[in-house]
Amino acid sequence: MSRLFAAAPRHRLDKLWPWLCAASVALSLLMLSALLTLLLVRGLGHFWPATLEEITLRSGSVVAGQAIRETPLPQEAGVERLYFKGNRDVDGVSWHWVDIDDITSRTTPHDLIRLERAPWGSFIGRLAAVETDQQSLHGHEAWDYLNNALTLPANQRPPGQLLLVTAQGETLRQPLDSVSQALAPNAMSWWQKTHTWGTNVWQFLSEGPRAANTSGGVWPAIFGTVLMVILMSVIVTPFGVLAAIYLNEIAHQNRLTRLVRIGVRNLAGVPSIVYGVFGLGVFVYGIGGTLDSWFFSDTLPSPTFGTGGLLWASLTLALLTLPVVIVATEEGLARIPDAQREGAVALGATRLEMLTRIVLPMATPAMLTGVILAIARAAGEVAPLMLVGVAKLAPQMPVDGEFPYVHLERKFMHLGYHLFDTAFHGEDVQAAMPLVYATALLLVVIILVLNLTAIFLRHYFRRQRGSEC
Amino acid sequence: MTPSRVPASYQPLRQFKNRVATGLITAGGIAVLLAILAIGVFLFWETLPLLALDKTFAFDKLSPLVWGTLKAALAAMLFALPIALGAAMYSALFMSARLRSRIKPTLEMMEAMPGVVVGFIAGLVLAPWVERNLASTLVLLVWLPISAGLAGVLWHMASSHWHRRLPFSWAGLWLVPWLVGMVALAVWLTPLLEQLFLGGDLRRWLEQRWGMDYATRNALIVGIAMGFAVIPSIYSLAEDALADVPLSMMEGAQALGASRWQALWKVALPAAGPGIFSAVMIGMGRAVGETMIVLMASGNTALLSASPFEGMRSMASAIAIELPEASPGGFTYHHLILAALVLFLFTFLVNTLAEAVRLRMRRRYHKAGHY
Amino acid sequence: MKCMGLSSGKKNRLRFTLATVLMLFASAAWGQPQPVSGTLSAIGSDTMAGLILRWGEALAVRYPEINLQFQATGSASVPPALTAGTARLGPMSRPMNDQERQAFIDRYGYPPLELRVARDALILVVHRHNPLRAITRQQADAIFSTGQACGAEKPIRRWSELAATREWPYGNIALHGRNLASGTYGLFQTEVLCDGQFRPDISEHPGSSAVVAAVGESPNAMGYAGYNHLTPMVHALRLVTAEGEEIAPSEQAVQRNEYPLSRDLYLYVNLPPGELLPAAEQAFLAFILSEEGQQIARAAGFVPLPDDELTNQQRW
DSSP, X not given: OHHHHHHSOOOGGGGTHHHHHHHHHHHHHHHXXXXXXXXXXXXXXXXXOOOOEEEEETTSOEEEEEEEXXXXXXXXXXXXXXXXXXXXXXXXXXXXXXXXXXXXXXXXXXXXXXXXXXXXXXXXXEEEEEEESSOEEEHHHHHHHHHHHHTSOGGGSOSEEEEEEOTTSOEEEEEGGGEEEXXXXXXXXXXXHHHHHHHHHHHHHHSOEETTTTEEOOHHHHHHHHHHHHHHHHHHHHHHHHHHXXXXXXXXXXXXXXXXXXXXXXXXXXXXXXXXHHIIIIIIIIIIHHHHHHHOTTTTTSOSSSSOOHHHHHHHHHHHHHHHHHHHHHHHXXXXXXXXXXXXXXXXXXXHHIIXXXXXXHHHHHHHHHHHHHHHHHHHOOHHHHHHTBOSBOOSOSBOSSTTSBOTTSOBOOHHHHHHHHHHTSSOHHHHHHHHHHHHHHXXXXXXXXXXXXXXXXXXXXXXXXXXX | OOOSOOOOOSOHHHHHHHHHHHHHHHHHHHHHHHXXXXXXXXXXXXXXXXXXXXXXXXXXXXXXXXXXXXXXXHHHHHHHHHHHHHHHHHHHHTSOHHHHHHHHHHHHHHTTSOHHHHHHHIIIIIHHHHXXXXXXXXXXXXXXXXXXXXXXXXXXXXXXXHHHHSOGGGHHHHHHHHHHHHHHXXXXXHHHHHHHHSTTOHHHHHHHHHOOOOOSSOHHHHHHHHHHHHHHHHHHHHHHHHHHSOHHHXXXXXXXXXXXXXXXXXXXXXXXXXXXXXXXXXXXXXXXXXXXXXXXXXXXXXXXXXXXXXXXXXXHHHHHHHTTTSOTTSHHHHHHHHHHHHXXXXXXXXXXXXXXXXXXXXXXXHHHTOO | OGGGGGGGGHHXXXXXXXXXXXXXXHHHHHOXXXXXXXXXXXXXXXXXXXXXXXXXXXXXXXXXXXXXXXXXXXXXXXXXXXXXXXXXXXXXXXOOOHHHHHHHHHHHSSOOEEEEEEEEEEEEEEXXXXXXXXXEHHHHHHHHBSSOTTOOSXXXXXXXXXXXXXXXXXXXXXXXXXXXXXXXXXXXXXXXXXXXXXXXXXXXXSSHHHHHHHHHHOTTEEEEEEGGGOOTTEEEOEEEOTTSOEEOOOHHHHHTTOSTTEEEEEEEEOOOTTXXXXXXXXXXXXXXXXXXXXXXXXXXXXXXOOHHHHHHHHTO
């Protein structure tokens, strides 16, 4: 050894390599934080009531809208800006690209308003009047009347219509009951904006999607994700623990057990899509199809269990996370000193008593960690779900007041799939982008919280046991 | 581990309960293990009908997918390996213990980042940006390592006052702002360089000079995105392997006159070699099976091309897109299940290899009395 | 010693197992839908997803008890889904071909009910700054196919071959399209490629909006998508007819079938002849063929059926 090092000259570069290693850590941290910052800023920024601009172009036309982003022109020098101008019912498009050099004036008038309506989406322009059966209101009165009416649910509002004027001067009439939100962001104080931001975030979390997933919230997706994960853990916990106990406590420890153990461990590395294929072939087509032909033949050809659904998705994910739970529980079981078991047996306990009173309680933290890790993995999986039962839109929740309250055969919405779907299948990616960011942020937050819980629990229990057992 | 003799019990009920429970656990355990086994059996069974068909046909359709899968995985490994291993070496051997206890869980948390989120960012944010700033991206790939070295040179030239304030053992953290500055510098300067040397447009130059096509969603993007996704698993396992190397071995080497880096390179790395190998294998397994990132960032072009600027289609993404539409029993259905079987076997083998190597290493240290 | 104190949860685990098993049974026994549960289950065209969902939303306002479950997996998934019985409603962005129809008839003994529900068009899109404005169908075939089944002499790979005088965009045309399962893919193949083969280097995206987004980011790209996915990031090319006339994919041109790549959107229903549909399905069909339903189709970016066609369809 000594000759080896004496012969090797201390190379100058030896001092630099560690810096490259340090930079790797820094780069990983940088990428992670860049990703999280991007999600945070875009995801939360969307709910902030954006300033509406009114710009006059060199051609003389006037555009009112929200500035979205700027890109350099591909061929010549210069920058163009994208405006969201709404009003699709007026001229068929809701976006406008403007060459910045073409803008002659740019103002933010306080009377510009933004309405959300069905089915045509946003309106950006001015409120000229509110016409009801008895009266016609203008100016502030009209605005106050509108805001009062909006506090009522759509079907209880007094009949009436809004007289709206776009920036170009076209007028249109909008029935009062088709409007869901009205804002005058330029006239709002910082505090009002914060309030609106809070309301918007809450709506995003608590409402269902609207207008074919291009607006509205993600509540059904949150609910579907959580319900599926709960079902999955209910399935995976007993089976995973059972298998671990069998492997560690009951089976003879020989070559076969070792092989099985390696096999189980490796299954954790098998791609999730393979589990999805299995779920589709065996659960949906195999078991589901058979169940249908036995019990639900009267509703055929409409399938009940023979199509993807909550139950099959949970089962597939349970299978997927089974190795995680088995491995974690086994680790916990292996950590328990044999003396504990021998002591129990020596005192006359049967194996069952030894297991339930001594071994399992001591392995509980490990099981818990395993289950939480399984949950964290399952919550982020999308690929297998695309095969076994996730839906683009399932307004009918899998849990409702209808007997038997939990409908395991129903399709469900999932945050991850919702994200994929809005980003790649939606009508207008540009419009859906902010919602995609918000959904991504939500998914990441949920998963991070689950993981943190797992790390915390593991840490806590290890320390506790480390000092006392 | 299992007590070999259960003492005779005087209560038949307890004994009975015990027997029943043991039987149930055994049955349950075996059932679970069989269910897991069923995955392999099912995949084999469902690909059997393909044998009846002309063999070459199935393989013709599969080969671009296999190629795409390997290309994507390779691109990811090229990006991830240097970063993950470098980070592992730094955090196992150079980083301050306090920082390490924070950084390691943070990087491990990266692993939990869902593929669908990474894929979305890669496909809809990163890909367009890279397309607009291709030159900057390529320059960054070279410039970032150089700038790290530069930081080292500057640090060694600086006074000991700075060494105390910015110790090397914390460099993993305080290099972050430095790198941000360097990225900004490169992104700002590259267009000027491009103007000077390449006539203002790298893509046109590539196209005219080398006839290279550029697809928006390509191996480069997939490599970065999937690399990002596999860094944490490689890092975490490799770091464990390095940290498990007995300290006495490193100290011995240093006592014999080796620098810390030499000790790491000549002693710690060979000792942790099997562990690092298994980390790489497991990372490879993840990269091969990752679905959503490839689906969203690769363009899904079934091409047999080696160009880093062209897309590919992987087996996993082909399954995800096409299987729901394939009618059960049809050719596409069996063909996609064959793809799933290939994935299954490949990852299973890779993981078994990794596990076997890891177990052997563990036993070796066990013998040396260090583990 | 505290570790021993953790033993409280043991019985719960047994209960968990029991509960799971019970739930499995329960759902099998009780999960059967009520006679008029009002659940519509549809699988089908990704192109029509937005439309179907908006119809579902609007219908839910009128009949709160009617719910729609929709899985957008592509038109090609409709025939197997209807035949295998995994759905009863199958929106398709192309008509069923004979083979698919025959498979359905073989299983049930009657053909599926075919309804036209709106009009759509295939558009060819390029980056919004791309100077190219119009294209012939033969050129499109030469760009996207390998064999030029429509009769073009040689494939077109480069922008300079499309318009030799223009300096920009340069290089190869980056192609974007849909994946095999989508009806858009199939329709483009029959209509534009004359049933020829697609080039292998087309990026196949899992959704039309992804195609448009990709084209909108890259000045030298061209792609095809459904009419309703047109965004300001791209512009749609006019098609040159055999008479040399350039026709833009406008609403009128599509409705009057003047734009050559116009198409009907279909809804296939598994309806045994002589039987009545369940109430929910019936309400759904009546709604989408109403004036209001057609306006919603317009809001979703499609083209309503012409009036005579609409009355024709209402008579199913």
